[in-house]
Amino acid sequence: xxxxxxDQAIIAEARSRTGAGRLDxxxxxxxxxNPLCGDRITVDLAVQDGAISDLAHKTRGCLLTQxxxxxxxxxxxxxxxxxxxxxxxxxxxFLKGQxxxxxxxxxxVRNAKSRWDCVTxxxxxxxxxxxxxxxxx
Amino acid sequence: xxxxxxxxxxxDGLARPLHFLDxxxxxxxxxxxxEALVRFETDDRSNVKRGVYARAERASVAFDxxxxxxxxxxxxxxxxEIVFTSGATLGLNTAAHILQERLQPGDVxxxxxxEHHSNLVPWQLAAERRGASLRAIPVTDGGRLDxxxxxxxxDRVRIVAVTHASNVTGAITDVARLRSFCDATGALLVLDxxxxxxxxxxxxxxxxxxxxxxxxxxxxxxxxxxxxxxRYDLLDAAPPFLGGGEMIRRVSLERSTFAPPPHxxxxxxxxxxxxxxxxxxxxxxxAQDWDRLxxxxxxxxxxMLDGLASLPGCRIYGDTGTQQRIGVVSFxxxxxxxxxxxxxxxxxxxxxxxxxxxxxxxxxxxxxxxATVRASLAPYNDGADVDALLNGLExxxxxxx
Numbered sequence: 001x002x003x004x005x006x007d008q009a010i011i012a013e014a015r016s017r018t019g020a021g022r023l024d025x026x027x028x029x030x031x032x033x034n035p036l037c038g039d040r041i042t043v044d045l046a047v048q049d050g051a052i053s054d055l056a057h058k059t060r061g062c063l064l065t066q067x068x069x070x071x072x073x074x075x076x077x078x079x080x081x082x083x084x085x086x087x088x089x090x091x092x093x094f095l096k097g098q099x100x101x102x103x104x105x106x107x108x109v110r111n112a113k114s115r116w117d118c119v120t121x122x123x124x125x126x127x128x129x130x131x132x133x134x135x136x137x
Numbered sequence: 138x139x140x141x142x143x144x145x146x147x148x149d150g151l152a153r154p155l156h157f158l159d160x161x162x163x164x165x166x167x168x169x170x171x172e173a174l175v176r177f178e179t180d181d182r183s184n185v186k187r188g189v190y191a192r193a194e195r196a197s198v199a200f201d202x203x204x205x206x207x208x209x210x211x212x213x214x215x216x217x218e219i220v221f222t223s224g225a226t227l228g229l230n231t232a233a234h235i236l237q238e239r240l241q242p243g244d245v246x247x248x249x250x251x252e253h254h255s256n257l258v259p260w261q262l263a264a265e266r267r268g269a270s271l272r273a274i275p276v277t278d279g280g281r282l283d284x285x286x287x288x289x290x291x292d293r294v295r296i297v298a299v300t301h302a303s304n305v306t307g308a309i310t311d312v313a314r315l316r317s318f319c320d321a322t323g324a325l326l327v328l329d330x331x332x333x334x335x336x337x338x339x340x341x342x343x344x345x346x347x348x349x350x351x352x353x354x355x356x357x358x359x360x361x362x363x364x365x366x367x368r369y370d371l372l373d374a375a376p377p378f379l380g381g382g383e384m385i386r387r388v389s390l391e392r393s394t395f396a397p398p399p400h401x402x403x404x405x406x407x408x409x410x411x412x413x414x415x416x417x418x419x420x421x422x423x424a425q426d427w428d429r430l431x432x433x434x435x436x437x438x439x440x441m442l443d444g445l446a447s448l449p450g451c452r453i454y455g456d457t458g459t460q461q462r463i464g465v466v467s468f469x470x471x472x473x474x475x476x477x478x479x480x481x482x483x484x485x486x487x488x489x490x491x492x493x494x495x496x497x498x499x500x501x502x503x504x505x506x507x508a509t510v511r512a513s514l515a516p517y518n519d520g521a522d523v524d525a526l527l528n529g530l531e532x533x534x535x536x537x538x
Contacts, residue, residue: 006481006536037476037493038507060507062474063537118476 004108005115006063013105014066019073021056028136030129034121039065043072043125047133051080057122064109064118072122075102081130088127091120139519141430144168144421145357148517156488156522160355161304161465161495161513164335166418167357173199173417174359177410185409186383200409203416204399207364210419211349212340218372220365220399221412225331226255228350228365229298231402232327233259235348235367235375236296239325242268246296247324249274249282250503251303254496256329260298274299276503280306280455284314294324301333301349305495305511306455307438307465309333316345325371331355335515336434336463337427338419341366353411357515358418362411365402372398379404430516437514437523438464444527450538451530454504464514467495470530473537475508478530481537486529488522 026044033040039061046054055077059069068091076084094100095109095116109119142148147165148155157165183193185200204216213219222228240246246260250273257271264271272290275283280303297319302309312328319326325347330339334351341349348371352363377384377395381404386394395401439459445451450471456462470478475492482488491511494501501507512526 005484006477011537038498038501039474040507062476064477112480115476115480 005112007108009105010067010108011063013070014063016070017066018070019055019057019077020059020069022058023054023056026056028129028133030125030132032121032125032128034061034065034117036117037062039118039121041065041069041122041125043122043129045126045129045133047081050082052076052078052084057125059122061121062118064106064115065121068106068119069122071103071106072126076126081133084126085130088120088123091123095119139517142517145517146171154487154521154525156486156525158512158514158518158522158526159489159491160335160515160518161332161511162491163354163360164357164515165517166354166359166414167421169421170358170414170418174410174414177413182410184406196409199413199416200407203412206416206419206423207366210338210423211364211366212338212342213366214342215369217398218366218369220367220372220402221407222350222363222365222402223361223408224352224354224363225329225350226352226363228352228363229256229327229329230259231365231378232298232348232350232367233263234378235371236325236327237263237267238375240264240267240269240295243293244269244295245272245293246270246298247272247274247290247294249299250276250499251280251282251300251305251308252298252497252499253300253304253329253331254498255331256298256300256327257499260296269295273499276500279308280500280504281308282310284311287314287318291318291322294322296327297324298327298329300329300331302330302336302463302465303455303497303500304332304465305467305497305500305509307332307462307467307513308455309461309463311461312344312346319345332463332465337425337430338423347371353415353418356418356422358415359411362408362415364415367398369398372402377401377404381405383407425516433516434464434514435459437518437520438462438466440520441466441512441514441523441526444523445530448527448530448534450534454506454509464518465511466513467509467511469506469509470534471538473533475510477537478510478533481533482526482529485532486525488525488529490526 023044027047031042042058044056094103181195185197207219208216327348328346330351335356348367350365354360384404454467479490479492
């Protein structure tokens with residue numbers, strides 16, 4: 001079953017590098033590590049009028065983390081902060097079995113629990129960034 | 138097929154090949170150890186040292202015999218110097234506890250960049266408690282301790298705590314050089330034998346170390362058991378680490394006096410079955426022809442290193458020679474993450490590897506990387522395992538790189 005972990009859809013999503021890079025003047029930045037493997041993602045957000053006007057991520061990680069980071073950029077960028085705030089819980093729910101079209105290409109990861117942290121890492125970084133933003137008021 | 142596999146139940150009646158190359162993390166259990174474990178849990182299970190019935194007597198004798206097996210395996214002078222622990226990590230934490238009393242503010246514990254976190258963090262904690270500090274022996278590009286630099290690191294060193302063999306590069310430490318350093322400086326020498334113990338019996342007296350720790354699960358025994366050997370005078374001079382049963386002489390409500398070593402360091406009911414099974418695993422190891430097994434391991438390691446070196450975009454960390462090393466090889470494929478390699482090697486090729494920082498983050502930093510792939514050999518591996526690894530890596534490279 002794990003074979004499908006590396007199907008073409010996931011590889012293509014990782015290679016799309018959607019949102020890869022850094023922002024020149026982010027409103028908020030969060031860095032998140034996976035202590036298991038030392039993978040690291042840095043997420044920059046530009047926030048304007050309650051919306052994420054721009055997002056970039058610098059990802060040092062496996063294909064699954066890279067694919068997930070691309071999805072993060074796809075879904076959080078351009079949306080409002082409140083909707084982005086729900087993504088962390090949404091990917092968790094998806095991994096546990098709830099259908100969610102946005103994450104459909106990650107379906108094979110459901111059967112590889114040791115790799116769940118790989119795909120949640122970018123969304124955790126987003127959640128950390130949003131929490132920081134909220135703290136600042 | 139490698140005939141030694143008959144000694145390992147993991148290889149009984151396999152439906153598909155088991156290319157197990159994660160032995161540096163945990164080896165497979167040998168048959169005598171598993172049988173000893175089942176025998177104890179079935180026929181002799183009872184607590185040691187307190188029962189007077191025959192069943193408890195058998196358990197106590199088997200437990201004592203296991204301590205003697207560990208003594209013989211290490212060529213230790215006496216069974217009183219053998220402390221059963223839960224593994225190398227507890228052994229090294231206990232070692233740090235035993236030696237920390239000797240540290241004065243400003244003293245130095247010499248560790249190295251090769252260390253597993255288990256032989257680093259306990260010393261960091263001890264240093265913090267005593268106002269001492271850590272200093273690290275650097276590592277060469279070949280992934281070995283840079284012992285040329287030893288003399289310039291000598292000031293105020295009271296303890297030297299290093300690995301006997303690296304869990305990342307496989308380099309075997311030149312203990313004789315460290316011994317003469319300790320003779321010259323008066324420092325005590327602690328060796329982390331977690332990796333080395335899987336490669337045959339040892340001689341702590343010849344090594345000249347003061348404390349030596351290893352775990353059972355890496356040398357064909359069960360999980361949850363390990364050994365700390367220590368010079369008796371060192372064990373006898375320190376207070377207990379954990380309090381409880383087994384480790385006392387007399388207890389009143391106000392205070393207690395403590396049992397002599399090794400019991401002082403074995404609070405509570407020990408992992409009896411684990412210890413007995415470890416004893417059986419060490420007996421098994423002592424019965425092997427390690428000249429032959431060592432030659433086999435070097436041959437396979439050489440085949441692996443040659444194959445990796447000819448794989449485009451493959452970077453090997455550490456020496457590529459087969460001398461003064463154990464069969465542990467770390468490498469990276471260009472543009473392919475270590476965990477992606479490991480996942481595909483398992484799912485598509487049945488090869489079990491380890492990917493990550495191997496609990497050696499300072500060494501990863503030294504090599505300017507985050508995670509490597511590691512393949513590690515045991516006596517039951519053979520050429521088919523190495524070929525499956527190399528063919529699998531070539532396939533992954535074509536798929537992902």
